[in-house]
Amino acid sequence: MKHVDVKYVGLLSSRLDQFKKKTNNLYNFRCPVCGDSDRNRYKARGYLYPSKDRDSFVFKCHNCGDTRSFGNLIKHVDSMLYKNYMLEGFGKKERHVEEREKPKRKKRVRDVSFLENLGAERIDRIPKNHAVHKFINDRRIPDSSLSRLYYVHDDKVLEKVDPVYRDRIRGNQPRVILPFIDRDGELVGIAARAINSSTQMRYLAFRLNDKAPMIFGLDQIKRNSRDSVYVVEGPIDSLFLENAIAVGGADFSKLESEIRKDKCVIVFDNEPRNREIVKKMKKIIESGYRICIWSETIKEKDINDMILAGVPASKIQEVINKNTYSGLQAMVAFNSWKKVSI
Ligand SMILES: [Zn+2]
CATH class of the missing domain: 3.90.580 (DNA Primase; Chain A)
Structure with missing residues (x-):
């Protein structure tokens, strides 16, 4: 030793x-x-x-x-x-x-008030006739989640998040802000989604804490509960499910340090022809996670698209629960679902 x-x-x-x-x-x-x-x-x-x-x-x-x-x-x-x-x-x-x-100095952490200091407004406090609500309604984002979302009229203000972003944002774009908050209430990052479809950069991502993994919704999940935590790719998709978080992409490995494997149900987008995604799903199954393998009847690419196609959120949650597998069963379902060889 x-x-x-x-x-x-x-x-x-x-x-x-x-x-x-x-x-x-x-x-x-x-x-x-x-x-x-x-x-x-x-x-x-x-x-x-x-x-x-x-x-x-x-x-x-x-x-x-x-x-x-x-x-x-x-x-x-x-x-x-x-x-x-x-x-x-x-x-x-x-x-x-x-x-x-040396005695450890307590680091001052940023919370959501940081966004308000930048001039962002909480969406549930914005009058319903404002343009941002058209975006919210078009995507059918539930009212209950509007207190978690913010809005900036001009994304140029986001340069103030960190000096590394200076002169890197063209500006003049209104955006919906999705704050990434950890369990202790620290604002660790933000994603900013353009509300105009003509914008070239649909999403801007900012890190506020290099050490914290960028996971959306960690502040919302039930602690000390046996309930499953649904882990999806997109932050907006997570707003439609109960007890859900999003990794903001398809990198689910960042979960490991944050949440017990046996609590998670991994829900990838429905992309049976996307080779990269299919490979990642195989890895997730092999590492022992429970995973949702979408049934054949689902044609939409992600949860928001299912909502827009008229499927109620409660029905989607039911479909996920019905199609959640692990181990060998997951591999069997996965092999018949995927449409590319890897
Ligand atoms: Zn343990």
Whole structure:
């Protein structure tokens, strides 16, 4: 066992609930990935045990099944500590190790008020005769979600989000703002959808926190609940489903650090001829996720299109539930659904 790894178990232990040393190289604590049992706060099913080469540790949770290297566990719990661990364990810049001793300064985080400070207006507060409501109505976005959406009359103001965007926005475009907010209420990013169809850049995306994965709706999902979380590609599509989030694209790997695998139902757009998407779906099935394989009768490309075709949201949710599979069954359904070979 490397000395530095033993040392960092010690440093990390204060951040781990119910931490206990079981035997010489075996530690037990509440899993920081899934949070362990909701009902019993003494349940602790996370373990650190020696890696194969016995140089370091491996983390495993017997509740959620998460397995990761010791380094990745540190990263999950405390990114600053992880930086120091990497420097001390693998780097040569010993002087940086001193940083660890500094008291951690509490970072000021941005919340949605940041959008209002930019001049964005919450859509549920905008009079119904305003042009933005035509876009909302055309897409049949539910009234209940309008308090989550914002509007800017001129997208030039979005340059103020970060100096890196300066002079990169042409301006004069009205946009609907979809704020990406994490569980703690921090605004980590925004997507800005043009409301005029003639606009060349339909979506603009901004990151406000480089470390946080861009997932839309994390602030809305039920915590400590057994209900499934539906994970779709597009933020607007997520507004039609109960307890849904969106990855804003087709990269579902970013979920891993944020939400338990067994809680997720992955819902790709309905694109059986899109080779890239089909490949990604196969990977998702292989990694053990539950997945919706749209039935043959569904012809629309995504959830918003289904809504526009007259399918009620509750019916879509029902279709998804009926067509959710995992493992071998998912693979069988997937193979008959896809229209390209990969
Ligand atoms: Zn766990």
